[in-house]
Amino acid sequence: MVQQGSDTATFRRAADTHPLQQAERLPAWLFLWLPLTVAVALIVAGHADLQFYEAYIGSELGILEASHVIIPLISVVYCVRILRMPEAREDRLIVIWIVLGMLGCVYIAGEEASWGQHYVGWSTPEFWAAVNDQGETNLHNISSWFDQKPRTLLEFGVIIGGIIIPLLALRRPQIREGRFAVFLPPLVCLPVAVIAEFAKVWERLQGHGLWDIRIFYRASEIQELYFAFFILFYLVVFRQRLRARRAAASH
Numbered sequence: 299m300v301q302q303g304s305d306t307a308t309f310r311r312a313a314d315t316h317p318l319q320q321a322e323r324l325p326a327w328l329f330l331w332l333p334l335t336v337a338v339a340l341i342v343a344g345h346a347d348l349q350f351y352e353a354y355i356g357s358e359l360g361i362l363e364a365s366h367v368i369i370p371l372i373s374v375v376y377c378v379r380i381l382r383m384p385e386a387r388e389d390r391l392i393v394i395w396i397v398l399g400m401l402g403c404v405y406i407a408g409e410e411a412s413w414g415q416h417y418v419g420w421s422t423p424e425f426w427a428a429v430n431d432q433g434e435t436n437l438h439n440i441s442s443w444f445d446q447k448p449r450t451l452l453e454f455g456v457i458i459g460g461i462i463i464p465l466l467a468l469r470r471p472q473i474r475e476g477r478f479a480v481f482l483p484p485l486v487c488l489p490v491a492v493i494a495e496f497a498k499v500w501e502r503l504q505g506h507g508l509w510d511i512r513i514f515y516r517a518s519e520i521q522e523l524y525f526a527f528f529i530l531f532y533l534v535v536f537r538q539r540l541r542a543r544r545a546a547a548s549h
Contacts, residue, residue, distance in 0.1 A: 322484040322485065322486055322535045322538065322539070323486075324486045324531060324534065324535065328531075329486040329487070329489060329490070329531055330486075330489050333489050333490045333493055333524065333527060334489070334493075336523075337493050337497075337520075340355070340514060340515075340520060341513055341514060343355055344512075344514065344515040348515065351515055352515075356515060356516045356519060358416055359416060359417075362516070362519045362520070362522075362523060363410060363411075363416070363519070365523050365526065366406065366407070366410040366519075366522050366523065366526060367407045367410045367411045368407075369523075369526035369527065369529075369530055370403040370404075370406040370407040370410075370526055370529070370530075371403070371407050372530055373399070373400075373403040373526070373529050373530045373533050374400055374403045374404055374407070376530070376533040376534060376536075376537060377396050377397075377399055377400035377403065377533060378400070379537060380392075380396050380533065380536060380537050380540065381393065381396055381397070381400075383537070383540050383541075383544075384544075385540040385541075385543055385544050386540055392480070392540075395481060396536075399529070399533065402529075403529065406526070408436075409436045409437060409438050409444075410522075412434040412435050412436045413435055413436060415434060415435045415436075420435070422434060422435050423435075452525060453494075453495075453498075453521075453525075456491045456494060456495070456525060456528055457491070457495060459482065459483040460483045460487045460488060460490075460491030460528055461488060461491045461492060461495070463482055463483065464483065464484070464485045464487070464488050465488070467482075467485070468485075480536070480539050480540070480543075483528075483532050484531075484532070484535045486531060486535065487528050487531050487532055487535075490524045490527040490528045490531065491524070491528055493520075493524050494520075494521045494524035494525055494528065495521075497513070497514045497517045497520040497521050497524070498517050498518065498520075498521045500513055500514070500517065501514070501517035501518070
């Protein structure tokens with residue numbers, strides 16, 4: 299317990315810098331130890347038995363793909379819970395932001411499951427299979443505008459909002475004050491943001507022949523998993539912020 303308190307001390311000190319951040323204390327097992335444990339488990343599984351990994355973890359019906367559906371759907375539930383709060387409905391910008399987030403999560407979950415095709419197994423219509431790179435009933439295999447470009451936009455958001463801003467806010471807490479403070483990703487999103495980028499950057503550098511050591515298999519899928527964690531943690535804290543705002547207004 300002493301070690302855990304030491305490891306998370308920075309996060310807890312940062313949470314005390316402003317009243318809004320006092321609502322951002324996710325359990326350490328959730329925002330730190332769970333992501334780290336999952337990352338280690340994926341690394342070990344990939345190196346211990348690659349055939350097992352490809353069949354049960356990295357395949358279309360594997361654990362990774364399932365997580366890309368389940369976690370965004372949980373995020374959709376949190377979006378609905380936020381939109382039901384009077385504090386959210388009183389602020390048009392919050393409503394717009396959360397509705398956009400909810401639509402994005404629905405899109406992610408639907409596309410990852412090919413809108414149910416991966417689980418139900420229906421045949422792709424011929425006209426759709428002709429324009430889809432993998433012959434599936436989804437959009438992201440049709441054009442980069444439905445896949446790489448939205449993903450790149452999300453990645454920039456994670457880098458800027460999940461890594462750069464939280465680290466800057468440690469030195470300048472006033473960053474988390476003002477009208478848009480409620481929208482900024484919390485510090486507890488930093489671990490998953492770092493893991494997401496580490497997995498992909500390592501793969502990119504390896505692709506340029508800088509080294510032969512492989513850490514993650516299918517790093518893009520790993521990155522998507524941690525993007526999903528990032529969005530979920532962000533929404534959990536966002537709801538807590540609104541509840542904290544309500545509590546402060548009632549005093």
